[in-house]
Amino acid sequence: MCKIIKKMLFLNFVFKNLFKMKKNIDLILPDNEIIKVTTYGSDPDNSDIHLIYVHGFKGFKDWGFVPYISEYFESRKIFVITFNFSLNGIGKDLLEITETNKFALNTFSREIYELNYILEKYSEGFFNNSTKKRLVILGHSRGGAIASFCGKNAIVNKIVLWASIAKLDRYTDRQKEIWRKDGFVEVLNTRTNQVMRLNVSLLEDIETNKADSLSMEKAISDLNKPLLIAHGNNDLTVPIEEGYQIYDWSDKNLSKFVLIDKAGHTFDVTHPFVATNDKLELLLNETYNFITA
Numbered sequence: 001m002c003k004i005i006k007k008m009l010f011l012n013f014v015f016k017n018l019f020k021m022k023k024n025i026d027l028i029l030p031d032n033e034i035i036k037v038t039t040y041g042s043d044p045d046n047s048d049i050h051l052i053y054v055h056g057f058k059g060f061k062d063w064g065f066v067p068y069i070s071e072y073f074e075s076r077k078i079f080v081i082t083f084n085f086s087l088n089g090i091g092k093d094l095l096e097i098t099e100t101n102k103f104a105l106n107t108f109s110r111e112i113y114e115l116n117y118i119l120e121k122y123s124e125g126f127f128n129n130s131t132k133k134r135l136v137i138l139g140h141s142r143g144g145a146i147a148s149f150c151g152k153n154a155i156v157n158k159i160v161l162w163a164s165i166a167k168l169d170r171y172t173d174r175q176k177e178i179w180r181k182d183g184f185v186e187v188l189n190t191r192t193n194q195v196m197r198l199n200v201s202l203l204e205d206i207e208t209n210k211a212d213s214l215s216m217e218k219a220i221s222d223l224n225k226p227l228l229i230a231h232g233n234n235d236l237t238v239p240i241e242e243g244y245q246i247y248d249w250s251d252k253n254l255s256k257f258v259l260i261d262k263a264g265h266t267f268d269v270t271h272p273f274v275a276t277n278d279k280l281e282l283l284l285n286e287t288y289n290f291i292t293a
Helices: 002-021 066-074 108-123 142-150 173-182 200-209 216-221 240-249 278-292
Strands: 022-028 034-040 049-054 078-084 134-140 158-162 184-189 194-199 227-232 255-260
Touching: 022 108, 034 066, 034 108, 049 066, 049 108, 049 142, 049 278, 066 078, 066 278, 078 108, 108 142, 108 200, 134 142, 134 278, 142 158, 142 216, 158 278, 173 184, 173 200, 184 200, 194 200, 216 240, 227 240, 227 278, 240 255, 255 278
Parallel strands: 049 078, 049 134, 134 158, 158 227, 227 255
Antiparallel strands: 022 034, 034 078, 184 194
């Protein structure tokens, strides 16, 4: 009986601590939009490294591999912050895009503003964090571009780009013509077969700011911080040539390029998450070694 009681107490202790490791937070923006945040790690002060994960286009903090990689880093004493951009289309259903009206309003500049807002709150200790830790931003796909644009922030120590885009203008002249005429363009979510609108404000944002605040070449060239670029050579969404382009713009004394052989855009992981694989584990190992070096 004594052994049973001890076991029950131990399991209760484990459960409580596991529960503490993951925390959901609503970060309210000045315009009252909400950034949904999940942190992994019960005590940020016990982690020498903190990591902010930035999701990509049609991505979100609970997509596919994101909880898995967050737990991977958390288990290695890295405090992790994941979040949903307020206009990424995720509402009460945390696993699917349902707020397509908000999705249509999103722009690159809006996401840069929101990540900078998170960095500002981080610098104030909003996440119960010390500001004296090493901070890494990890961005996937479009999130890699957002991470690059915010990477010059003084509190950021290293940047990691997974399958990042190098060019923001990915549209044909014909698409742009229709976009301007109709005020929106429609894109297909191939996973769910949803047809979702992007308002012309996104195109205007890209074209207005392409030489300055939305220039990837300028962002990478000016970074002057350790940078890891990882890309799969079977990526049909963002060709590996864009990863090579980012590396070409970077300071070779501070950057490293890792090729994940035969990996696709999401490193062969789907949503909902089923299981990890050798490609994702290689990516995680390379990333962990880079950010802890």
